[in-house]
Amino acid sequence: MSTDATPDPYREQLAFGQRLQILRNRRGLTRDQLGGLVGRSGSWVKALETGRLKTPALPIILRIAEVLRVGNLSDLTGDQSMHIALFTGPGHPRFAAVREALNTLQLGGTREAPSAEHLSARLSRAWQARHSASNHRDVIGSLLPDLIQDAQATVRAAETVADRKAAQASLAQVYFLAQFFCAYQPDAPLVWRVAERGMMAAQDSEDPHAIGLAAWLTTQAHRESTHLDAADAVTLETLRYLTPLLPDAGADVRAVAGALTVEAGLTAARRGETGTAWRYWDNARALAESLPIDYFHPVTSFSRSVIGAHAVTVAVELHAGGESARQAARAEAEAIPSRPRRARHRIEQARAYHLDGQPDVALATLAQAHEAAPETIQYNGHARRIILEEAEAKSPQRRRRASELAVRLGVLTA
Missing domain, CATH: 1.10.260.40 (lambda repressor-like DNA-binding domains)
Known part of the structure; x- marks a missing residue:
């Protein structure tokens, strides 16, 4: 060297x-x-x-x-x-099987392709399971290996251009589901490979909804790696592509545009650009209000019910303690129908309360997150950081509560 x-x-x-x-x-x-x-x-x-x-x-x-x-x-x-992991989870028991399915190269084409309708129905059930199950990683991990191989087989079996584009859109959704599962697992390069495959499949599909979703997930991966310029490049270019389509677009495309607008705001907040961050959030709120009252996007969770949750995250990323706590008190978690998204909102509320100097409220909120979806908080670095910090608190009662949570999450042994 x-x-x-x-x-x-x-x-x-x-x-x-x-x-x-x-x-x-x-x-x-x-x-x-x-x-x-x-x-x-x-x-x-x-x-x-x-x-x-x-x-x-x-x-x-x-x-x-x-x-x-x-x-x-x-x-x-x-x-x-x-030797304590923060932003890498402990490794899910089903991760090895999912990784093998993603890494296997299928050239022979011996697997029989399911019908497009059958694959679509299975994908729909998988997304529903992700939102309804407390052990959503376990459920999705059990479904993904077959979904990955069947979606790839469907693309290979497509006989017309239209069929191939539709199959690529379904394959992209399978990769999106895989990216959710693989996040925070002990193989960061795999997450990027899945994100790139999802983007390629979405672009091949020429489906605005699939392209928007691929950009949404890629933006998050860039921002979590602190590549803020790359996150902006993906988000803003995709919004330029989608915006002319919105007047005639259905709810799903408008929801994806709203989710991307939120991502632009969160990236601005990470930079400390207060005015820009809240301007993007206002634009996202307008898009949410254009959706039906009971609408909930199955992938991004974008809806009227989560726009308040996004406000909490914007304030937290701006490190605005008082505003974070105000937004946390205002945003109602129970209105969010998805268990993992509700748990994530509880974690963001906990970050807000902790930032505002309310550690006891933060720990109580993290306990609510654990109740909603244990696998969400188990793999969340922000939650782990708060719990580990309060496990060293001067207050014996707070140390005990934090230590109990740490044991439940597997961060500390009993």
């Missing part, structure tokens, strides 16, 4: 400050940006990186890890006793 090569914080024995600087640079953040996102200054970050300040306490380490999307605390601290 050349002497000017960047050290690898995952292999080299480096000080905390050196690891912090390397990981921050890899995420493309300045010191001022990182400091602002954890409630400190750029000079404070510099002092940490140069060793003028000692390694901070665990609550601050957890906040830094959350911003940098560090998969494991030991990657940041260098302390192997802190």
Whole structure:
């Protein structure tokens, strides 16, 4: 290795400050940006990186890890006793079978293709199961291997251009379902491969709804990797494509446009652009209000019932404590029909209350998230960060409540 090569914080024995600087640079953040996102200054970050300040306490380490999307605390601290995963889940028991189905190359075409109607009905049932089951990852994981292979076989068996485009749209939806399942599993490259396959299938289908969904999922993957410019490029280009279609479009396409508009707002919020973030949210609210009262998009969950939940996330991403808590108190989770989306909203409410200095309310809200959909909170890095932070709280009662939640999530052993 050349002497000017960047050290690898995952292999080299480096000080905390050196690891912090390397990981921050890899995420493309300045010191001022990182400091602002954890409630400190750029000079404070510099002092940490140069060793003028000692390694901070665990609550601050957890906040830094959350911003940098560090998969494991030991990657940041260098302390192997802190081998705790944040944004990578424990690995679902059905993950190996799903990964094998995604990685298998089927060239022989020996698998009999189901009818388009049969495949569509199975996809519809799979999305319904995802929203209704508390153990939604387990349910989806059991369905995906056959769905993946059957959808690929349907594309191969298509005899006309129209049939092939319809089959590609169905295959894209299968990849979207797989991307939900594979998120936060211990194979990040697989998530990107699935996202790319979903985008390719959607583009081949020439279906605006499928293209919009592929862009929606790709945008989230970029933003969670802190590639904000890439997230904007995908979101805004797709919105330019969809906007002329909206006057004559059905509810599904308008809902996808609304979901993409929310994503643009969340990316702006991640940058700290308050006015832009709320402008996009206002535009998304207008699209939500154009939908039927009881409409709920089966993939994005976009609807009138979740627009308030999106407001909570915008405020949280802007690190506006008081506004976050106000939005959290205003947005009603019980109106959301999807169990995993309801649980995710509870987690966002918990982030808001924690940001506002209400840790007891945050822990109680996380307990509600666990009740709604245990598998959602189990794989959520924001929830894990709050629970681990409060497990070190000065209050014995709060430590006990946080530790009990940590054990239920598998973050700590009993």
